[in-house]
Amino acid sequence: MRDDLVPAVERVAARLRGARRVAVLTGAGMSVASGLPTYRGIGGLYNDMVVDEGMPIEEILHAYTFARNPALTWKYIAQIERACRGAVANEGHHVLARWDARFDVRVVTQNVDGFHRAAGSRHVIELHGNLGELKCIDCERQYTLGELEPLALPPRCLHCDGLIRPNVVLFGEMLPSAALDDFDTELRRGFDVMFSIGTSAGFPYIQQPVIEAARRGTYTVEINPDGTLLSSSVAEHLACPALYALQAIDAALAVG
Ligand SMILES: [Zn+2]
Structure with a gap:
């Protein structure tokens, strides 16, 4: 593992060990390792x-x-x-799917590639639909x-x-109300840990929940090679690709 990431990965793993409810908000960066381009708009x-x-x-x-x-x-x-x-789901998707056995995971994705479901995640909210x-x-x-x-x-x-x-969801269209309602219900139930992975967080409906959760004491983790609007609000920013970070955290969890 990259030396500079070790302390943050250890901290995230330590918080996860005591966690029950885990939210994972994902964007285009999640699927880069599947070979998909990081577009913007439909699924980025x-x-x-x-x-x-x-x-x-x-x-x-x-x-x-x-x-x-x-x-x-x-x-x-x-x-x-x-x-x-x-293209198929990558090991990052599979790590998250395996976490279902250990945590109460809710995946909320902007991606339309369907990879979270394909990897076997049980609770997936697709905010932008499925291509x-x-x-x-x-x-x-x-x-x-x-x-x-x-x-x-x-x-x-x-x-x-x-x-x-x-x-x-095309430009100029509303997000599916059922997905938004589900997201809202889950947010009101609260989370112990919230991840924002591979998303520029440009949409307020992604940005706000993370900022709000951080404010309410949820442990928030951003995984993104670049800084975003969220980086200053989260407890941890792992500046690396999604797959890399998820494998490192998963490995640290296995050791502990
Ligand atoms: Zn018809």
């Missing part, structure tokens, strides 16, 4: 990128563009899906991408010819 998709059409990606992946020109939005959703395809889930906006029939291949742009429902959309 596309960082300030201007696409072929000369529009910022935020506009292409916006609800109003999808309503007016679904083929354009779908062109980029399909591109994102291709980037995700073949692998598609549905017809008219009859609500559910599809997987595989069922719609070869993919038309935009894909149409095989049952009613309605427009199909992925179950992800």
Whole structure:
């Protein structure tokens, strides 16, 4: 392990040993070791990128563009899906899934790749939805991408010819209220330890709960190679990649 990280990792492991409820808030950095690019937007998709059409990606992946020109939005959703395809959950996801056996873990993710569930985490709140889930906006029939291949742009429902959309939050859309309610309920129950992993924490609904928890005495840990808006508020900032930190903490836990 990197020498400079040892004391912080030991402190985190020590706090975890006495913990019951553990919150893990994750963003794009969590999936870097799976080979996914750290985008912004859908699950952190596309960082300030201007696409072929000369529009910022935020506009292409916006609800109003999808309503007016679904083929354009779908062109980029399909591109994102291709980037995700073949990627799988990494050991960091698996560490968190194993922690279910030891702690009462709640994973709250901005990622749409579905890797936390795939790794076996039992309690996952997907704030931005899941790219692998598609549905017809008219009859609500559910599809997987595989069922719609070869993919038309935009894909149409095989049952009613309605427009199909992925179950992800586009720009200009509200977060799914059920996921927000679940998150809120869990926050009110409180946590002993709260992690913020691989997220720039730019969204207030990620930032605020961590700052609030720190204020209320929850032990807060940020794992991010870079400093963020949260770094000055958390008890520990491990400046390294998600996978590296989680493996180090897990190893320290095993020893203790
Ligand atoms: Zn339909």
